[in-house]
Amino acid sequence: MSINIVDRHKRILDKLETNGYVKVNELSEEFNVSLVTIRKDLKVLEERNLLFRSHGKAIPANPYITEHHVTIKEKLYSKEKSKIAATAAAILEPNDSIILASGTSVIEFARHIPPLNGLTVLSASLNASIILAELKEIEVMQLGGSVRSSASSVVGPIAEKMLSEFTFTKLFVGVDGIDLDFGLTTTSAMEASLNKEMIKAAQKIIVLADSSKFNKKGFGRICGLEEVDQIITDSGIDNRTKERLIELGVELTIV
Template sequence: MTLNIVDRHKLILKKLEADGFVNVNDLSKEFDVSLVTIRKDLKLLEERKLLFRSHGKAIPVNPYITEHPVNIKEKIHTKEKNKIAVAAALTLEPHDSIIIASGTSVIEFARHIKPIEGLTVLTASLNTAIILAEHKEIDVMQLGGIVRSSSSSVVGPIGEKMLAEFTFTKLFLGVDGIDLDYGLTTTSSMEASLNKEMIKAAHKIIVLADSSKFSKKGFGRICGIDEVDQIITDSGIDDKTKHRLAELGVELTIV
């Protein structure tokens, strides 16, 4: 018996919830309808904001990120960011020389840093520099470059050249998206370029990202997951992602 459109839509959404994606060809065979019919079904469901179509399949949400100003982003997932920041501060050791990139997660991290013997911080974030400058025991270095008003952070070749002159024990990196196949991304190509130089300059790469950042993509690719040593995130991360990160050899800290 051929399914009607309502039943097809219910089954498509059920499969989407269970598997994380649906394939146009597979649905056509299973429901015994044409590819055109399935594409129309998916288009209708997308118009209702119930899924996102992509290359012969559909996924639950749009994976592509739209940039928002830092003052807006600071108000999102605040509890999760606070817990992540506390855990990140615990990784600091005496005489660490660290890079703090840009973004709201690393700004929150800066608020939880307490003076530690011999701590040196280099940062792209103007807000982070201001927060840490209150501690006379911490040596703070501000990267130079072009100031991005949306993130209150610097980008560009001046900062990239500056990074080449130093070596750091740890990099604390905030990102806009984490796709386990594609890697870490941000909404700015210039920020991605600066982040790449930060990675080259640091011994250990620590990513601070709440669980909403997973399965998302930004415009600028920073690096592959294989270049990351540790990710600190919240309990909203799903089991599939946990297992995949373990397989990739990434240390996962869940707060």
């Protein structure tokens, strides 16, 4: 026996909140209605900004993100980013050689890096390099290349070639999106390409990402989660995502 449309919509949203997604075919069977009816239900709910339809299923929100300037992004989740940065700084060791990618989490991380003797930093972020240049104990190397003004960072073949000449103990990378199936992403294809070269050059890959970055996708794919060693994030991460990351073998640090 089918249920009325109001109850059906409520149950769809309840399932979405519980599971993180709903599938058209499963809803059709559960509610004993046609696939067309379920698609109409999801279209109505999407028009009310209650979900986002995608390939035979629906998820809570639009996972695709647009690019914003670094000065805007720095103001978002600033407290969480500060805690993440402090935790990341605590795992640094004297004589480490590290790569800093771009992004506001990486810039905040640079502010927390202590004056460790023998620490070498290769940075794609112009802002991070300026911050670290104040510490005489640290050798700072700025990647060359084309300047990406929205992120105050460099990208391009010159930067990628420079990376191939070195090896590093750790890479600290910020991302625009973390999707459990698609992996790490950024809004820039050129930045994604550079990040891939950074991964090749580093022994340990550490992602700095506040919880708002999960279940989001950017235009450029960096890598799958199987290549990530550690993710440092805040307590806003949901249990389903947390459990999946642990299953994938990612060291998850929650601040």
